[in-house]
Amino acid sequence: MIEMARPIALLLARVALGFIFFAHGWEKFVVSGIDATAAYLRSESVPLPWVAALGTAILELVGGAALVLGLLLPVFGMLFTLDMLGAFIFVHADKGIFVSTDGFELVLGLAAASLAIAFSGGGMLAADSRLRRHRAKAAEHAVR
Incomplete structure (x- = not known):
């Protein structure tokens, strides 16, 4: 039963995580803007705040969409892990755990x-799985 549910659970988790990251990237570009995001990062003493704001916004927007599609999951999963590690170190670590005090619970969970997700295979409908199957078939035909 668990093995049958695993691909669906991974799909739902991957899509939800991708949606959250995409929404955060959209917010940085459209709602508050890169300049306001950079100003916040500057107030938190993040190095190169404008570059960090732009890079994070691009990662969250593009990478969030990639997670929803199940594309390049090891790459984007690790980039998001490193991104959240940076958010933990530079912004949230000294504010306690709870998000209500700008603590680290959200970045730790993300x-x-x-x-x-980086090491899960992505579950059902993951583009990475389709690409792996396609490559395996191509390799099998090449051997013949």
Whole structure:
């Protein structure tokens, strides 16, 4: 039963995580803007705040969409894990755990989920799985 549910559970987790990251990237570009995001990062003493704001916004927007599609999961899963590690170190670590005090519970949860997705295979309908199957068939035909 668990083995049958695993691909569906991974699909739902991957899509939810991708949606969260995509929404955060959209917010940085459209709602608050890169300049306001950079100003916040500057107030938190993040190095190169404008570059960090732009890079994070691009990663979250593009990578969030990639997670939803199940594309390049090891790459984007690890990039999101590192991104959340940076958010933990530079912004949230000294504010306690709870998000209500700008603590690290959200970034810790997102980092853990990103790490799991990076090594999960992505579940049902993951583009990575389709690409692996396509490559395996192509390799099989090449051997013949």
